[in-house]
Amino acid sequence: MGRYSGRSFRLVFMCVVSILLFVMELAVAHIGNSLSLASDAFAVLSHLLSMVIGLFSLRASTISHHRKSTFGFLRADVVGAFGNSIFAVALMFSILVEAIKRYINPQKTEEALLVLLAGIVGLFFNVLNYVILDCCYCSAGRPLEDPGTAAHCDSLNIQHEPEETMRKEKKSEALNIRGVLLHVMGDALGSVVVVITATIFYVLPLGQDDDCNWQCYIDPSLTIVMVIIILSSAFPLIKETAIILLQMVPKGVNVEELMSKLAAVPDISSVHELHIWELISGKIIATLHIKYQKDRGYQDASLKIREIFHRAGIHSVTIQFEAVDSPESLEQKDTLSLCSSPCISKSCAKHLCCPPRALPVAHVNGCAEHNGSPRLDMYQSQGRGRPELSDVAIEVSLDGRGSDHGQTFTKTQGDQCYVNSTHF
Amino acid sequence: MGCWSRNRGRLLCMLLLTFMFMVLEMVVSQVTSSLAMLSDSFHMLSDVLALVVALVAERFAQRTHATQKNTFGWIRAEVMGALVNAIFLTGLCFAILLEAIERFIEPHEMQQPLMVLAVGVAGLVVNVLGLCLFHHHSGFGNNSGHGHSHGGHGHTKGVRSKSSRPGDSDHRSPGGQRPDQEETNTLVAGSSNSNGLKLGGTDPEKPRTNATDVQMNGNVIRESDNTDLEDEADDAQKAGQLNMRGVFLHVFGDALGSVIVVVNALVFYFYWDSCPEGRFCENPCIVDPCKALVEIINSTQGTVFEAGPCWVLYLDPTLCIVMVCILLYTTYPLLKESALILLQTVPKQIDIRNLIKELRNVEGVEEVHELHVWQLAGSRIIATAHIKCEDPTSYMQVAKTIKDVFHNHGIHATTIQPEFASVGSKSSVVPCELACRTQCALKQCCGTRPQAYSEKDTEKAPTVSISCLELSENLEKPRTQAENMPAVVIDMKKMPNKQPESSL
Numbered sequence: 009m010g011r012y013s014g015r016s017f018r019l020v021f022m023c024v025v026s027i028l029l030f031v032m033e034l035a036v037a038h039i040g041n042s043l044s045l046a047s048d049a050f051a052v053l054s055h056l057l058s059m060v061i062g063l064f065s066l067r068a069s070t071i072s073h074h075r076k077s078t079f080g081f082l083r084a085d086v087v088g089a090f091g092n093s094i095f096a097v098a099l100m101f102s103i104l105v106e107a108i109k110r111y112i113n114p115q116k117t118e119e120a121l122l123v124l125l126a127g128i129v130g131l132f133f134n135v136l137n138y139v140i141l142d143c144c145y146c147s148a149g150r151p152l153e154d155p156g157t158a159a160h161c162d163s164l165n166i167q168h169e170p171e172e173t174m175r176k177e178k179k180s181e182a183l184n185i186r187g188v189l190l191h192v193m194g195d196a197l198g199s200v201v202v203v204i205t206a207t208i209f210y211v212l213p214l215g216q217d218d219d220c221n222w223q224c225y226i227d228p229s230l231t232i233v234m235v236i237i238i239l240s241s242a243f244p245l246i247k248e249t250a251i252i253l254l255q256m257v258p259k260g261v262n263v264e265e266l267m268s269k270l271a272a273v274p275d276i277s278s279v280h281e282l283h284i285w286e287l288i289s290g291k292i293i294a295t296l297h298i299k300y301q302k303d304r305g306y307q308d309a310s311l312k313i314r315e316i317f318h319r320a321g322i323h324s325v326t327i328q329f330e331a332v333d334s335p336e337s338l339e340q341k342d343t344l345s346l347c348s349s350p351c352i353s354k355s356c357a358k359h360l361c362c363p364p365r366a367l368p369v370a371h372v373n374g375c376a377e378h379n380g381s382p383r384l385d386m387y388q389s390q391g392r393g394r395p396e397l398s399d400v401a402i403e404v405s406l407d408g409r410g411s412d413h414g415q416t417f418t419k420t421q422g423d424q425c426y427v428n429s430t431h432f
Numbered sequence: 433m434g435c436w437s438r439n440r441g442r443l444l445c446m447l448l449l450t451f452m453f454m455v456l457e458m459v460v461s462q463v464t465s466s467l468a469m470l471s472d473s474f475h476m477l478s479d480v481l482a483l484v485v486a487l488v489a490e491r492f493a494q495r496t497h498a499t500q501k502n503t504f505g506w507i508r509a510e511v512m513g514a515l516v517n518a519i520f521l522t523g524l525c526f527a528i529l530l531e532a533i534e535r536f537i538e539p540h541e542m543q544q545p546l547m548v549l550a551v552g553v554a555g556l557v558v559n560v561l562g563l564c565l566f567h568h569h570s571g572f573g574n575n576s577g578h579g580h581s582h583g584g585h586g587h588t589k590g591v592r593s594k595s596s597r598p599g600d601s602d603h604r605s606p607g608g609q610r611p612d613q614e615e616t617n618t619l620v621a622g623s624s625n626s627n628g629l630k631l632g633g634t635d636p637e638k639p640r641t642n643a644t645d646v647q648m649n650g651n652v653i654r655e656s657d658n659t660d661l662e663d664e665a666d667d668a669q670k671a672g673q674l675n676m677r678g679v680f681l682h683v684f685g686d687a688l689g690s691v692i693v694v695v696n697a698l699v700f701y702f703y704w705d706s707c708p709e710g711r712f713c714e715n716p717c718i719v720d721p722c723k724a725l726v727e728i729i730n731s732t733q734g735t736v737f738e739a740g741p742c743w744v745l746y747l748d749p750t751l752c753i754v755m756v757c758i759l760l761y762t763t764y765p766l767l768k769e770s771a772l773i774l775l776q777t778v779p780k781q782i783d784i785r786n787l788i789k790e791l792r793n794v795e796g797v798e799e800v801h802e803l804h805v806w807q808l809a810g811s812r813i814i815a816t817a818h819i820k821c822e823d824p825t826s827y828m829q830v831a832k833t834i835k836d837v838f839h840n841h842g843i844h845a846t847t848i849q850p851e852f853a854s855v856g857s858k859s860s861v862v863p864c865e866l867a868c869r870t871q872c873a874l875k876q877c878c879g880t881r882p883q884a885y886s887e888k889d890t891e892k893a894p895t896v897s898i899s900c901l902e903l904s905e906n907l908e909k910p911r912t913q914a915e916n917m918p919a920v921v922i923d924m925k926k927m928p929n930k931q932p933e934s935s936l
Contacts, residue, residue: 050530057526075784077777078804087774094516098523101481105474112470253512253774255808256502263500281847283503287776295816295847326802326816328847331828 015185018140019063026056029133048130051198054099055137055191058092062188065089069184069288082288083252085184090249092187093242096194100235100242103198107228107235114224120210127202134196142189183289186245194238201230251286258286261320269316275309276300277332284322292322302331439676440490442565446683447483450476453558457551464547471531472555475689478524482517482682489513489675493809507809510675511773517678518767521685525756525763532752539745545700552693559687566680673810674773677766685759692751704744779807782841790837796821796830805843816847824852 033049065088072080205227214223257263261284270279282296294317300306306329317325454476461469492509499505542548778784782805791800799820807813815838821827827850838846 050526050533054526077775078784078806079776081775081777083775087771090774091515091519091771094519095523098520099526101478102523102527105471105477108474109470250512254502254506254508255504257500263503283498285503297847324802326818326847326849328849 016063016066019059019066019188022137022140023056023059023063025133025137026052026059030056048126048202051195054095055195058095058188058191061088061092061095062184065091065184079287082291086249086252086288089183089187089245090253093190093245093249096187096190096238096242097246099191100194100238103231104235107231110228110231111225114220114228120206120213124203124206124210127199127206131196131199131203134192134199137192138189138196141185141192183245183249190238190242190245193241194234197234197237198231201227201234204230252288255285257284258289258292261292261322266316266320270313273309273312273316275304275306276313281328291324293324293326294322295326295328297328297330299330299332440487443483443487443490443679446562446565446679447480447487449558449561450479450483453555454480456554460547460551464544469548469551472551472689472693475524475686476555478520479682479686482520483679485516485520486513486675486679489516493675504808507812508774511770511809514674514678514766515770515774517675517682518763518770521678521681521759521763522767524685525759528752529756532749532756535749535752536746539742539749541704541745542696542700542748545697545704549694549697549701552690552697556687556690556694559683559690562683563680563687566676566683674766674770681759681763681766684762685755688755688758692748692755695751696748699744699747703741773807773809776806778805779813782813782843787837787841790841791817791819791834794830794833794837796823796826797834798822802849808845811842812845813843814845815843816849818849818851820851822852824850827852 030049030052033052065084068081068084072082074080208223208226212223214221251258263284267279267282277299280297282294284292284294286292298306298309298313300309310327310329313327314325317323454473457469457473457476461473489509489512492506496505496507784805787805788800788803791797797819801818801820803815803817805813805815819834821830831848831850834848835846838844
């Protein structure tokens with residue numbers, strides 16, 4: 009039974025059914041010279057397309073190692089869901105256009121009985137589709153992940169983790185299926201609209217010569233209602249996938265809190281280039297650069313940092329430790345907020361993932377976006393005779409060891425962008 | 433206006449033009465009660481939407497600095513804008529295809545071809561203007577896209593800076609092969625690397641304290657800033673290129689549509705004999721239930737006018753289908769490229785096998801695992817790696833070389849985590865020494881065993897028999913924090929089998 013209840017099998021099955029339906033409807037439309045059947049056939053085709061996208065992304069997301077992608081194609085789920093929802097929005101837009109045209113140019117539904125039958129058949133197929141894709145999937149739970157290992161490991165809240173994993177995984181697979189379901193729902197609602205309109209025309213038929221009365225306006229009105237319903241369920245899906253695709257910090261993670269916890273770790277002097285992002289839901293990746301004092305070593309700090317991240321739910325962490333040689337050099341506060349091992353030359357600055365804001369190039373454009381001027385002025389006014397820094401990392405917040413420079417720093421830069429580098 | 437990027441100005445300009453034209457078409461369609469014109473105006477509306485999407489994405493993507501919500505800045509927005517546009521275009525092609533099939537089944541005669549011709553020509557003018565505005569983003573030309581062109585700049589700059597600097601570097605590499613090496617931040621303790629260089633050579637050396645360790649990238653030569661400016665602008669353009677390509681394709685599709693409208697109107701005007709007013713005539717191209725009646729009348733009365741040649745009616749849908757094919761063909765590369773970026777694949781200009789090979793060849797590197805290379809947007813490529821080294825003391829030198837290797841491949845934002853191998857581990861296939869705990873294996877980004885994955889469940893990784901935390905504790909206890917002695921650790925490895933960590 010396992011073979012036949014898998015998601016990809018179900019999708020393939022529905023794809024085949026849709027192809028058959030499409031071919032049949034197109035043939036009947038040609039024979040019977042019916043326009044609405046032809047357009048319905050194309051609706052079926054578009055759902056076929058969405059299911060193909062869903063199927064491909066489902067299969068691709070099982071690939072976790074591939075020579076073309078170091079992350080495998082795990083993200084295919086998310087991209088597929090995003091693509092499907094945008095496609096649905098585009099289709100809804102064109103349906104909206106048709107509805108508006110019908111308002112301007114109302115048309116009667118002719119051959120009400122035939123249309124009613126076609127609508128019922130379409131509705132039946134869509135409900136079948138929905139049932140197969142959604143309900144079967146809901147009831148077949150995911151197998152519990154290795155509860156055994158919970159016992160071996162340390163004592164930090166491990167009991168909750170297996171459930172958490174399960175929930176998150178359900179949610180992430182659901183993303184892909186949700187994209188396909190959006191289309192199915194759209195088609196189902198469309199069939200409902202067709203059935204209602206045809207019923208009305210069947211019960212209260214309009215003769216050939218009659219003008220269009222209120223009956224003609226039901227179709228476009230219901231269609232607009234349908235579009236609104238679909239759009240309201242498409243937008244949350246788009247938002248959810250966009251959060252992942254834009255490499256945003258995932259919802260459960262509070263960067264400020266993390267930073268303050270990191271500040272509490274002894275032996276480290278500053279943190280910069282902290283990046284947290286979600287590969288797919290449930291898998292969060294973080295990278296950061298840490299400056300430590302050379303004579304203190306960093307192994308302990310490394311352990312503590314990993315624990316902090318682990319508690320926050322982030323398990324793939326890559327830490328780059330940079331040595332700061334002695335406490336004296338700590339006085340050069342600005343050095344601490346700079347990466348001491350970025351790429352090897354400044355010419356790479358623009359290729360850095362997130363170049364520090366204060367680039368002097370900003371002057372030429374006159375643009376205040378990459379704002380370097382206040383910082384540089386401040387440096388000059390300090391008159392320390394230190395080299396003028398152009399790649400200064402962003403905001404610096406100091407602890408008691410700080411000097412006034414740091415404090416003023418913070419104040420002027422406070423309203424600028426977020427702290428990517430924190431100095432403890 | 434100085435603050436607005438050129439792209440944004442162009443987008444706004446095109447947006448306004450298209451919007452005005454759309455309104456014009458709507459008005460004309462009402463006046464002439466032509467349905468075709470109305471649907472064309474809705475095509476323009478979709479164009480407006482595409483431009484709005486591109487504009488929003490462009491605005492977002494300007495903010496490249498890190499924020500609370502997004503540690504990478506919003507530069508990815510332009511890739512997403514491109515994908516949205518590409519999908520919209522595909523949806524639009526679909527709708528056009530549907531209309532064309534409808535026209536095949538039920539051909540429409542065009543009313544008032546002259547008016548349609550006039551509007552079509554106006555639309556064509558607007559679209560050609562748009563094409564001119566965006567043509568250098570076409571992607572058909574030599575745009576290298578997310579190119580490696582920094583290489584040229586970077587190295588020439590390095591050479592220039594080398595020559596202007598008073599020679600105090602020991603590490604001057606011959607032949608300018610690696611001119612950037614001098615600018616490199618040194619992580620090597622006590623090295624006499626001359627990164628202390630400052631602006632314009634006024635201060636030849638940074639006043640050093642005891643540590644030569646901390647050298648900033650920021651000290652690198654000022655005079656290279658001038659060329660930096662052009663590069664900055666260039667790079668910003670490159671980063672937004674995908675987005676602009678999407679816009680270009682949209683405008684291109686619209687231009688094709690206008691061409692079809694114009695051609696159709698001309699053909700209709702010249703070739704179609706429409707039924708004259710007030711006379712009885714039949715249209716042989718349309719299935720007409722009255723045909724029988726016409727036969728009767730034909731035999732009794734004189735002439736029955738026939739409407740013009742039927743092929744004219746089928747020209748429109750045929751051209752539409754041709755246009756759809758062209759559009760799909762040109763949209764597909766954009767779709768593929770933006771999808772590949774969003775999938776976090778290795779960008780195509782990076783040869784990852786070569787990269788791994790070079791990394792492994794670096795002296796002092798035992799093994800590389802968890803290497804991830806991905807493209808943020810434009811030319812910003814990010815890499816993370818765990819490097820297993822033998823010796824903590826020589827690590828700094830090794831790290832420098834590693835950064836060099838990455839730089840040469842065009843990757844400038846890297847995070848390298850060193851791990852020091854425990855004594856006695858000969859096999860190159862050892863697990864990550866600093867992984868999260870065992871039950872976290874499922875939640876780690878990329879798992880441990882490449883071959884042990886079942887079809888359905890990729891997240892089930894085989895459980896590791898001991899906790900990695902315990903393992904690392906064992907490794908780290910003997911190392912005292914206060915000393916820098918080389919770490920020789922007697923490792924109590926309990927793991928029975930070594931799992932391949934490298935995902936490559």
